[in-house]
Amino acid sequence: MLRYVVRRLLLLVPILFGLSVLVFFWVRALPGSPAESLLGERATPELVQAYKERYGLNDPIYKQYWSQVKSWSKGDLGTSVATHRPVWEEIKDRFPATIELATAALIFAVGLGIPIGFIAAKRYGGPVDHASLFVSLIGISVPVFVLGIILKYLFSVRLGWLPGTGRIDVTITAEHPTGFYVVDAIITGDWATLKDVLKHLVLPAIALGSIPLAIVARITRAAVLDVQNEDYVRTARAKGLPPFIVDRRHVLRNAALPISTIIGLQVGLLLSGAVLTETVFSYPGMGRWLAEAIFNRDYSVLQGGILFVAFVFVFVNLAVDLVYALINPRIRYS
Amino acid sequence: MRGIAVKIALLLAACLVTLGVAGSGSGRGTLVFGGSADPTYLDPALVSDGESFRVTEQIYEGLVQLVPGKTTIKPELARSWKISKDGKTYTFFLRRGVKFHDGTPFNAAAVCANFNRWFNFKGPFQDASATFYYQSIFTGFRRNESKDLGKPLYRSCRARGAATAIIRLTRTNGPFLPSLSLSAFAMQSPTAMRRYGANQGELRSGVFRPTGSYAFEHPTGTGPFRFVSWKVGEKVELAEYKGYKGDNKAKLARVIIRPISTATGRLQALQAGEVNAYDLADPAHLSTIRSNSSLKVINRPSFNVAYVTINAAKPPMDKLNVRKAVAYGLDRNRVVQSFYAGRAVVAHEFMPPGLLGYNPRVTKYPFNPERAKSLLRAAGLTLPVEIDFWYPTNISRPYMPNPKLNFEAFAASLEQSGFKVNAHSAPWRPDYVAKVNEGSAGHLNLIGWSGDYGDPDNFVGTFFQDYNPQFGFRNARITRLLNQGEAEFNLKKRAAIYRAVNREIMNFVPGVPYAHTRPALGMQKRVQNYIASPTGSDRFFPVSLGGQ
Numbered sequence: 001m002l003r004y005v006v007r008r009l010l011l012l013v014p015i016l017f018g019l020s021v022l023v024f025f026w027v028r029a030l031p032g033s034p035a036e037s038l039l040g041e042r043a044t045p046e047l048v049q050a051y052k053e054r055y056g057l058n059d060p061i062y063k064q065y066w067s068q069v070k071s072w073s074k075g076d077l078g079t080s081v082a083t084h085r086p087v088w089e090e091i092k093d094r095f096p097a098t099i100e101l102a103t104a105a106l107i108f109a110v111g112l113g114i115p116i117g118f119i120a121a122k123r124y125g126g127p128v129d130h131a132s133l134f135v136s137l138i139g140i141s142v143p144v145f146v147l148g149i150i151l152k153y154l155f156s157v158r159l160g161w162l163p164g165t166g167r168i169d170v171t172i173t174a175e176h177p178t179g180f181y182v183v184d185a186i187i188t189g190d191w192a193t194l195k196d197v198l199k200h201l202v203l204p205a206i207a208l209g210s211i212p213l214a215i216v217a218r219i220t221r222a223a224v225l226d227v228q229n230e231d232y233v234r235t236a237r238a239k240g241l242p243p244f245i246v247d248r249r250h251v252l253r254n255a256a257l258p259i260s261t262i263i264g265l266q267v268g269l270l271l272s273g274a275v276l277t278e279t280v281f282s283y284p285g286m287g288r289w290l291a292e293a294i295f296n297r298d299y300s301v302l303q304g305g306i307l308f309v310a311f312v313f314v315f316v317n318l319a320v321d322l323v324y325a326l327i328n329p330r331i332r333y334s
Numbered sequence: 335m336r337g338i339a340v341k342i343a344l345l346l347a348a349c350l351v352t353l354g355v356a357g358s359g360s361g362r363g364t365l366v367f368g369g370s371a372d373p374t375y376l377d378p379a380l381v382s383d384g385e386s387f388r389v390t391e392q393i394y395e396g397l398v399q400l401v402p403g404k405t406t407i408k409p410e411l412a413r414s415w416k417i418s419k420d421g422k423t424y425t426f427f428l429r430r431g432v433k434f435h436d437g438t439p440f441n442a443a444a445v446c447a448n449f450n451r452w453f454n455f456k457g458p459f460q461d462a463s464a465t466f467y468y469q470s471i472f473t474g475f476r477r478n479e480s481k482d483l484g485k486p487l488y489r490s491c492r493a494r495g496a497a498t499a500i501i502r503l504t505r506t507n508g509p510f511l512p513s514l515s516l517s518a519f520a521m522q523s524p525t526a527m528r529r530y531g532a533n534q535g536e537l538r539s540g541v542f543r544p545t546g547s548y549a550f551e552h553p554t555g556t557g558p559f560r561f562v563s564w565k566v567g568e569k570v571e572l573a574e575y576k577g578y579k580g581d582n583k584a585k586l587a588r589v590i591i592r593p594i595s596t597a598t599g600r601l602q603a604l605q606a607g608e609v610n611a612y613d614l615a616d617p618a619h620l621s622t623i624r625s626n627s628s629l630k631v632i633n634r635p636s637f638n639v640a641y642v643t644i645n646a647a648k649p650p651m652d653k654l655n656v657r658k659a660v661a662y663g664l665d666r667n668r669v670v671q672s673f674y675a676g677r678a679v680v681a682h683e684f685m686p687p688g689l690l691g692y693n694p695r696v697t698k699y700p701f702n703p704e705r706a707k708s709l710l711r712a713a714g715l716t717l718p719v720e721i722d723f724w725y726p727t728n729i730s731r732p733y734m735p736n737p738k739l740n741f742e743a744f745a746a747s748l749e750q751s752g753f754k755v756n757a758h759s760a761p762w763r764p765d766y767v768a769k770v771n772e773g774s775a776g777h778l779n780l781i782g783w784s785g786d787y788g789d790p791d792n793f794v795g796t797f798f799q800d801y802n803p804q805f806g807f808r809n810a811r812i813t814r815l816l817n818q819g820e821a822e823f824n825l826k827k828r829a830a831i832y833r834a835v836n837r838e839i840m841n842f843v844p845g846v847p848y849a850h851t852r853p854a855l856g857m858q859k860r861v862q863n864y865i866a867s868p869t870g871s872d873r874f875f876p877v878s879l880g881g882q
Contacts, residue, residue, distance in 0.1 A: 048768065048771075048772075076538075078538070079538040079541040079543060080541070081541050082371075083372065083374065083566070084374050084375065084463075084541050084542065084543045085543065085566070086538070086543075090566075093566055093567065094567065097567075152602060153602070156602065156606045156608075157602050157605045157606050160606060160607065163606065163608055164602055164603070164606055164608070165592075165594060165599060165602070165603045165606070165608050165609075166568060166592065166594075166608070167568065168568070170366055170568065170569040170571075170590045170592050171364055171366065171588075171590065173563075173571075176565075279595070279596070280599070282593070282594045282595065282596075282599045282603070284566070284567025284568050285567075288567075288595070289567075292595065
């Protein structure tokens with residue numbers, strides 16, 4: 001197991017190298033340059049040219065890449081041209097928000113997706129099954145930002161039930177020692193803030209979690225349908241075990257492997273979906289930050305942010321692979 | 335299993351009911367305002383963007399201020415001032431008993447400390463990304479570190495007693511006094527700046543950034559609100575400064591400014607009661623705001639100009655008759671009436687009405703296709719004359735809500751007038767603006783300008799005082815008049831000079847101004863006494879919140 005983990009960690013090096021090349025050249029393939037973004041619309045051509053000369057933007061691209069790699073190797077991800085803050089500082093501020101949102105979306109998707117898929121499989125061919133398929137289809141087909149706008153309009157603007165902007169009521173003054181507002185509110189025992197933070201999570205989490213929910217529900221349904229006709233399930237039933245025990249010990253446990261695989265893959269979807277969700281809900285996370293960086297040609301933010309997200313994604317996948325072994329003892333890594 | 339499903343459903347419903355109480359609102363005495371982005375940082379000498387100034391306008395005061403809702407100046411920290419006969423010495427008589435938020439006194443020594451700080455900036459602080467406005471007005475530092483910088487306007491500052499500061503300039507300069515209303519030249523506490531490292535900064539990958547904590551955690555002025563906290567991406571919080579001495583005492587206990595990047599997001603936050611007011615309203619949203627009985631629209635006085643650039647460096651635009659043909663061929667009335675929802679007037683010159691030197695008697699060019707065609711023929715050209723016309727995409731500016739519509743209408747009217755228009759477009763930033771600035775955006779392009787402070791130099795001086803590749807021409811008479819206007823400090827004489835400049839410009843036709851617009855803010859009706867500044871630098875001190 002340890003050798004496997006070390007090997008996977010070593011694989012990170014070529015993956016990150018490949019990504020760094022891709023991101024570096026992709027960002028530079030975008031028209032325009034950060035000089036204009038930084039200097040603003042009042043920049044004269046002379047100022048823009050002087051900036052490019054001074055900061056090597058006129059150098060050959062391989063030289064620019066090499067100089068970038070040297071900075072990265074020192075742990076310097078650069079500075080945002082839009083906010084003038086170091087990229088690493090921005091990540092530290094915004095990453096907890098995105099993780100909190102992605103976790104809430106995942107809880108929503110898994111918490112509802114597994115029961116829906118399970119019930120649909122148990123009622124195979126019936127109206128509940130058809131309804132679940134229909135809901136799944138809608139969940140997969142409706143783009144995240146469209147659903148986000150609808151939810152926001154309905155529950156925030158029209159009904160006024162839930163906030164549709166930001167992470168917390170701005171009139172609340174609260175301590176945020178970890179940056180994870182839910183955790184912070186629990187640690188400090190500030191239940192009013194906890195309630196407010198949860199309220200702010202509901203709509204973006206539903207929007208972001210809608211596609212994973214549909215996928216989890218469909219995979220669960222398929223996996224349960226597969227497993228419940230296996231010989232060992234039939235044997236368990238023949239032995240007279242109560243249906244609840246059969247479902248829990250034999251059906252769900254064996255269906256869990258494909259479900260956990262798909263949940264692991266959803267993490268990537270949640271991180272990319274956050275770009276749109278956070279923009280719609282003005283949620284101060286990595287997604288909105290990266291979206292704004294594209295418009296600002298903020299090279300450092302795009303490079304640093306994307307590399308960081310990729311790094312997280314690879315780690316999450318490794319964690320998911322390791323969890324397989326816990327779920328299914330037949331899997332052994334060597 | 336059915337039981338479990340029912341329990342889960344009940345639990346979710348309970349959660350939603352528990353959480354789903356009324357949307358968050360703001361307490362009495364707290365104004366929650368929606369801006370479009372975070373401030374860059376809160377040292378006004380080092381920023382040039384509107385969202386930073388939105389905050390610094392509340393924390394700091396200048397020697398002079400704009401009359402609310404206007405572009406003329408009146409005293410603020412200076413009770414009055416006197417200008418020497420040679421126009422190079424300004425004596426400011428200061429308000430007494432004023433204290434910075436850190437308790438240190440505001441006096442003549444503090445004024446000199448601020449002026450000397452700007453003058454002595456070195457290293458990264460001389461970068462344009464750090465001191466844009468200082469460089470625009472004062473042109474140079476004590477020791478310039480770049481050949482692009484000019485001879486400094488500032489010579490010295492002397493404190494005579496506690497309440498008189500004497501500023502000496504190296505030359506006469508008309509924009510000097512009005513520009514002191516800019517937040518960039520607000521007075522900051524010398525003690526706080528020293529204590530929290532305001533003069534520490536670095537350039538990393540070409541981006542200036544203060545490295546001390548002053549600009550992020552300890553901005554200290556004399557204004558009606560003091561800084562409380564700033565959480566990036568979330569809010570800047572200010573509280574009433576109880577020790578405030580002056581005419582601008584705050585009526586609100588607290589102000590919270592939050593960044594919401596899209597106009598739709600800001601509108602929805604207003605509708606949901608998550609903000610009390612917001613800026614940069616999309617004109618398309620105004621009817622939605624007006625249709626809500628608890629909301630209202632506030633108009634910002636016009637202080638901008640939308641215009642069509644004519645690049646005289648690209649033949650045949652080097653011919654005056656062709657430029658005049660363009661002016662006659664643009665149906666400006668139609669564009670303003672069709673696409674500005676009654677929020678604009680047709681512009682006839684490159685500065686808004688009401689500004690010093692505005693000339694109502696410049697040559698006007700009403701839409702006249704036949705006249706345009708005859709001018710083109712007189713220029714020796716065969717019709718149709720082929721031209722490249724650029725417009726920006728993915729952008730809505732206060733002076734140009736929908737550039738594509740403007741472009742299409744203008745292209746149609748030009749085609750009626752003997753031109754054949756080749757359409758080109760590019761995303762606004764950085765591509766389009768860069769092309770316009772470097773003079774590579776065709777014969778014609780759509781662009782505009784919003785003023786920073788109430789001085790004609792900020793409009794026509796910016797466009798035409800020096801050679802500008804955007805317009806691609808040199809005109810010695812216009813340059814001479816603009817140099818005179820900049821150097822003149824007598825208001826009557828300045829007004830006459832700028833009237834002459836405007837007449838001269840519109841005879842030369844370096845472009846065609848077509849609209850002055852009134853941008854809008856959306857707010858709850860309970861927000862009272864909000865006065866929108868033409869420059870966008872609104873102050874919140876007179877604002878109060880009525881009952882729901």
